[in-house]
Amino acid sequence: MMMEERRIAAFGGTFDPVHTGHAEIVHTIVQNFGLDQLLIVPAHRPPHKDPRGIADAYHRYTMAALATLEEPRVIVSTIELEAPDHPYTFETIERLRSTVGAGTRLFFVMGADSFQEINTWREPARLLSSTDVIVVTRPGHDVKSSHLDDRFKCTVVDLRESEAELKMSEGANDHHIYLTGYVNTSVSSTEIRQKVRDGESIEGLVPPRVADYINKYELYRC
Numbered sequence: 001m002m003m004e005e006r007r008i009a010a011f012g013g014t015f016d017p018v019h020t021g022h023a024e025i026v027h028t029i030v031q032n033f034g035l036d037q038l039l040i041v042p043a044h045r046p047p048h049k050d051p052r053g054i055a056d057a058y059h060r061y062t063m064a065a066l067a068t069l070e071e072p073r074v075i076v077s078t079i080e081l082e083a084p085d086h087p088y089t090f091e092t093i094e095r096l097r098s099t100v101g102a103g104t105r106l107f108f109v110m111g112a113d114s115f116q117e118i119n120t121w122r123e124p125a126r127l128l129s130s131t132d133v134i135v136v137t138r139p140g141h142d143v144k145s146s147h148l149d150d151r152f153k154c155t156v157v158d159l160r161e162s163e164a165e166l167k168m169s170e171g172a173n174d175h176h177i178y179l180t181g182y183v184n185t186s187v188s189s190t191e192i193r194q195k196v197r198d199g200e201s202i203e204g205l206v207p208p209r210v211a212d213y214i215n216k217y218e219l220y221r222c
Ligand code: ATP
Pocket: 012, 013, 014, 015, 016, 021, 022, 025, 109, 110, 111, 112, 113, 114, 115, 136, 137, 138, 139, 184, 185, 186, 187, 188, 189, 190, 191
C-alpha cells in the first residue's frame, strides 16, 4: 500500500506586521494544496532588506501567532529567529528538510514580487532544486517565469490556466514551481507602517487582534 505523503509549506518573510494579505494567503494555500501544516517563518533579519526600523522579532512573532489563532494547520516557526547565523532561505529549507523526514513534501510560499527577484537571493538554484515553490499573485507584480534558468522553466505549473492540474512531483528530487491566482490582495506591511505613523486607521488591513496589539504596544508610531 502506498503511504500518503505529508505536505508542509514554509512561508518566509519579515511580517512587519503580518497583514490580511498574508492571512488570506495561508488560508487558501492550506486549502488548495491540502497541506498538513503551514509554517510562517519570520526572518531574524531579512538579508535582502534594510534592517533598520524592523520591529523586534518577538513582536513580529506574536502578531503572526495572533493572526492565525483560528487556523489549526498554521504555526509560526522560530527556526530563523533562533538561528544564531541568520540563515538564508535555502539554508532554512535545508534545515527543515532534515527535520521533516522522508515522505514529506516541502513547499516554499512566496509572493509574485519575491519570485521576480529570486535571482538576487542567495543560491537561488539550490533553493529551487530543494523544494517545491508556490507563487502567489500580488497586484502590481507580474507573475512570469522568463527570468528563471532553463532547467527551472520547465518545472513551472501555471495553476491559473484552466487545464493545469495540481500534479505533485513523483520523486523526492523532482520539484515544481506552482503559479497560483487564488489571492489578489493589494495590502503591504509598508503601507500599514506608514498609516500608523500618519495616525490613519489600519482597519481591514490587519486582523483585528493585530490592530489591537499594534495599538497596545505602540508599534510603528515613529
Ligand atoms: P514590506 O511592505 O515590508 O516589504 P510585505 O507586505 O511585502 O512587506 P513580507 O513580510 O515582506 O510583507 O512578505 C512575506 C512574503 O509574502 C513575501 O514573499 C511577499 O512577496 C508575500 N506577500 C506579502 N504581501 C503580499 C500580498 N498582498 N500578496 C501576495 N504576496 C504577498
